[in-house]
Amino acid sequence: xxxxxxxxxxxxxxxxxxxxxxxxxxxxxxxxxxxxxxxxxxxxxxxxxxxxxxxxxxxxxxxxxxxxxxxxxxxxxxxxxxxxxxxxxxxxxxxxxxxxxxxxxxxxxxxxxxxxxxxxxxxxxxxxxxxxxxxxxxxxxxxxxxxxxxxxxxxxxxxxxxxxxxxxxxxxxxxxxxxxxxxxxxxxxxxxxxxxxxxxxxxxxxxxxxxxxxxxxxxxxxxxxxxxxxxxxxxxxxxxxxxxxxxxxxxxxxxxxxxxxxxxxxxxxxxxxxxxxxxxxxxxxxxxxxxxxxxxxxxxxxxxxxxxxxxx
Amino acid sequence: xxxxxxxxxxxxxxxxxxxxxxxxxxxxxxxxxxxxxxxxxxxxxxxxxxxxxxxxxxxxxxxxxxxxxxxxxxxxxxxxxxxxxxxxxxxxxxxxxxxxxxxxxxxxxxxxxxxxxxxxxxxxxxxxxxxxxxxxxxxxxxxxxxxxxxxxxxxxxxxxxxxxxxxxxxxxxxxxxxxxxxxxxxxxxxxxxxxxxxxxxxxxxxxxxxxxxxxxxxxxxxxxxxxxxxxxxxxxxxxxxxxxxxxxxxxxxx
Numbered sequence: 001x002x003x004x005x006x007x008x009x010x011x012x013x014x015x016x017x018x019x020x021x022x023x024x025x026x027x028x029x030x031x032x033x034x035x036x037x038x039x040x041x042x043x044x045x046x047x048x049x050x051x052x053x054x055x056x057x058x059x060x061x062x063x064x065x066x067x068x069x070x071x072x073x074x075x076x077x078x079x080x081x082x083x084x085x086x087x088x089x090x091x092x093x094x095x096x097x098x099x100x101x102x103x104x105x106x107x108x109x110x111x112x113x114x115x116x117x118x119x120x121x122x123x124x125x126x127x128x129x130x131x132x133x134x135x136x137x138x139x140x141x142x143x144x145x146x147x148x149x150x151x152x153x154x155x156x157x158x159x160x161x162x163x164x165x166x167x168x169x170x171x172x173x174x175x176x177x178x179x180x181x182x183x184x185x186x187x188x189x190x191x192x193x194x195x196x197x198x199x200x201x202x203x204x205x206x207x208x209x210x211x212x213x214x215x216x217x218x219x220x221x222x223x224x225x226x227x228x229x230x231x232x233x234x235x236x237x238x239x240x241x242x243x244x245x246x247x248x249x250x251x252x253x254x255x256x257x258x259x260x261x262x263x264x265x266x267x268x269x270x271x272x273x274x275x276x277x278x279x280x281x282x283x284x285x286x287x288x289x290x291x292x293x294x295x296x297x298x299x300x301x302x303x304x305x306x307x308x309x310x311x312x
Numbered sequence: 313x314x315x316x317x318x319x320x321x322x323x324x325x326x327x328x329x330x331x332x333x334x335x336x337x338x339x340x341x342x343x344x345x346x347x348x349x350x351x352x353x354x355x356x357x358x359x360x361x362x363x364x365x366x367x368x369x370x371x372x373x374x375x376x377x378x379x380x381x382x383x384x385x386x387x388x389x390x391x392x393x394x395x396x397x398x399x400x401x402x403x404x405x406x407x408x409x410x411x412x413x414x415x416x417x418x419x420x421x422x423x424x425x426x427x428x429x430x431x432x433x434x435x436x437x438x439x440x441x442x443x444x445x446x447x448x449x450x451x452x453x454x455x456x457x458x459x460x461x462x463x464x465x466x467x468x469x470x471x472x473x474x475x476x477x478x479x480x481x482x483x484x485x486x487x488x489x490x491x492x493x494x495x496x497x498x499x500x501x502x503x504x505x506x507x508x509x510x511x512x513x514x515x516x517x518x519x520x521x522x523x524x525x526x527x528x529x530x531x532x533x534x535x536x537x538x539x540x541x542x543x544x545x546x547x548x549x550x551x552x553x554x555x556x557x558x559x560x561x562x563x564x565x566x
Binding site (some may be wrong): 003055056057058075076080082084090091093095103106107151155 | 315318319321322325326327330387400401402405407408410411412564565
């Protein structure tokens with residue numbers, strides 16, 4: 001990776017809060033025009049990673065460079081060139097939609113005219129022009145989220161950090177946001193996204209880092225992760241209410257990976273037909289669902305301990 | 313500093329929509345206090361020997377100005393910071409911009425100066441009309457009020473950013489701000505207080521600010537005493553500012 005297109009590079013990045021290790025020796029690289037997802041269960045260290053890259057908290061150890069600069073020495077310069085969408089919209093509910101954007105532009109040293117021009121452009125980009133003079137209180141959840149993302153783009157950033165950008169959005173709003181984020185990536189903007197919504201990660205991201213307990217579990221292209229950690233197909237069987245739960249040992253030969261979650265048996269298998277025949281000998285299911293495996297299956301398999309704990 | 317003015321710009325926009333909630337505490341209440349104490353109590357007790365033969369109005373009005381400066385600082389340096397960081401998170405959003413933690417501190421202090429200046433102007437005008445100040449003392453009185461506000465604002469900003477709930481802010485208001493407003497040599501001379509409380513009152517920045525305002529109103533005071541009062545307030549303002557920036561940077565940034 002050359003210095004010119006380097007968006008983020010960190011090595012052995014660690015953040016501790018007292019005795020708790022939030023991020024543990026994380027290595028990460030992100031280039032211009034690339035989209036990287038950081039996924040993992042709650043408390044995995046995703047938001048802390050974003051906050052360190054955004055110069056909002058100091059790493060405890062390790063090296064970190066953002067846009068080729070060290071946050072400890074060049075925080076203000078870095079903040080000038082990045083956009084941050086935090087989990088909370090953090091919009092001023094007393095101000096209008098346009099004023100929220102214009103004032104944010106002023107934080108970057110823009111003239112009033114430039115801030116106004118950029119704000120109106122972004123309102124158009126996010127399809128919020130009709131709401132320009134409305135109060136933030138009048139916006140729907142999806143509109144507020146779009147405004148929050150528009151605000152993070154006010155300085156035309158080279159790197160955008162998005163912490164769960166589409167949580168709580170309806171499918172139409174989510175599709176629209178994905179389209180806008182893809183447009184940004186094509187323009188050369190680097191995107192770092194955290195998400196719990198795996199279809200979003202598959203749609204938007206070139207690479208995925210999976211964290212658990214602050215540590216990197218695995219990384220790669222979404223398709224590669226699925227191929228590496230999942231069988232070709234997933235069979236989900238819902239058991240009838242009152243039926244006894246099968247013994248794990250009896251199910252172990254049904255596929256490459258078998259888990260019982262509540263009233264469901266999930267089987268990762270290279271051949272669904274064979275697994276279904278074997279299942280029929282053991283169970284009388286209420287419903288059966290067969291599909292191609294996805295990133296969510298790889299995620300659940302790799303963070304499967306949580307499922308085990310829940311099952312107990 | 314240029315970016316700190318952008319924080320002030322945000323505050324002005326915000327204040328245009330929310331001024332009603334704070335103007336009562338920082339302008340209306342002090343004006344009423346000045347009228348009730350300065351005119352009402354003044355008529356009740358007249359010129360007292362304990363006050364050195366001056367009108368009670370001349371004694372209390374400068375203290376009301378200094379107390380209002382403290383009140384503005386306490387209002388703006390506590391709850392808005394807490395709300396912006398913990399509830400609405402608008403202040404947290406600023407931290408991701410070039411404003412950063414230091415700009416947030418500088419911007420808030422500038423805003424507190426602006427609010428203090430406007431509240432002080434109103435009270436100065438009323439006091440001058442009542443014959444407490446001459447117009448020529450406007451600039452020094454405004455300077456003293458700004459100094460009093462800054463002496464309180466820095467430490468209060470540092471305190472507020474450390475709070476995870478609003479209880480600590482209520483406590484600071486009840487346990488420190490209100491008692492100082494009443495007992496820091498504001499409504500009665502500290503010499504009339506029990507010795508221990510008199511020492512405590514003299515240690516408060518508000519007492520030093522009130523004394524300076526009284527000097528501006530014509531109270532006789534040696535130059536060295538004025539220098540001590542100014543130095544004491546400058547020390548609070550300077551140390552408070554450094555403490556606030558350090559705390560903000562440690563808590564909210566790099």
